[in-house]
Every structure is written in C-alpha cells, then in structure tokens.
Amino acid sequence: MSAELVESTGLVAGFLTTLAYVPQVLKVWRSRTARDISLIMFLLMNLGIALWLVYGLLIGSPGLIAANMVTLCLTAAVLAAKLKFDRPFSRSGSPRE
Structure with a gap:
C-alpha cells in the first residue's frame, strides 16, 4: 500500500468520525x-x-492532527454546554425541575 493511500484513509476516517459529533453539538x-x-x-x-492530538503532533501526522483538532473543538462544545445548561440550580437559587 502506498503512503498516500494510507494517509488518505486516515483523513477520510478522521473526517467521518469528526463529522459524527456535529449532530450532537447542534442538538x-x-x-x-x-x-x-x-x-x-x-x-x-x-x-x-x-492525547490523540498530542500523539499526532509528535509523529507529524496531518490526518491525526486535523481530525483531532476539530473533534476536540466539537466535544469541548458539548462539554461546555453540559456544564452551562445543566446546572443543578437555576439562577433564582431553586432546584431545576
């Protein structure tokens, strides 16, 4: 297998697994x-x-770097929403129902 085919496979895999988070972020x-x-x-x-991003940087893999940079942004957005929207108490100090 050529190095270009291997890298292309990694880029497509990274694109698809990254794209999978978009519907969750939007929802x-x-x-x-x-x-x-x-x-x-x-x-x-x-x-x-x-850590995958760090690994990609250490080995110099463009596919790993690009996919994990974008995926980290998407999963961090979901994490931020979890922390922002789902607090146990509302602003008035009363528990949310």
Missing part, C-alpha cells in the same frame, strides 16, 4: 440541555482526543 445547543449526556464520558473523551 445540545439548540435544545439548551445536555441532561442525557454523561459528564464523565465527555470529560474522558476530551482527554483522550487531546
């Missing part, structure tokens, strides 16, 4: 809720993606 930001999303899962996911 969370439009609905202003992320109650059904696991905070621990997205914390671990963001850490893992950040």
Whole structure:
C-alpha cells in the first residue's frame, strides 16, 4: 500500500468520525440541555482526543492532527454546554425541575 493511500484513509476516517459529533453539538445547543449526556464520558473523551492530538503532533501526522483538532473543538462544545445548561440550580437559587 502506498503512503498516500494510507494517509488518505486516515483523513477520510478522521473526517467521518469528526463529522459524527456535529449532530450532537447542534442538538445540545439548540435544545439548551445536555441532561442525557454523561459528564464523565465527555470529560474522558476530551482527554483522550487531546492525547490523540498530542500523539499526532509528535509523529507529524496531518490526518491525526486535523481530525483531532476539530473533534476536540466539537466535544469541548458539548462539554461546555453540559456544564452551562445543566446546572443543578437555576439562577433564582431553586432546584431545576
């Protein structure tokens, strides 16, 4: 297999797995809720993606770098929405229902 085919395969895989987060980001930001999303899962996911990005930088892989930079932004947006929209208390100080 040629190096170009290997890198192209990585770029397509990265594009598709990154694109998979877009519907979730849009849904969370439009609905202003992320109650059904696991905070621990997205914390671990963001850490893992950040480490994949570091790995891509260390080995100089454009596919890993590009995919993980964009994916990290998308998963961080979901994490930010989870933290912003799903606080246990409303601004008035009373518990949310």
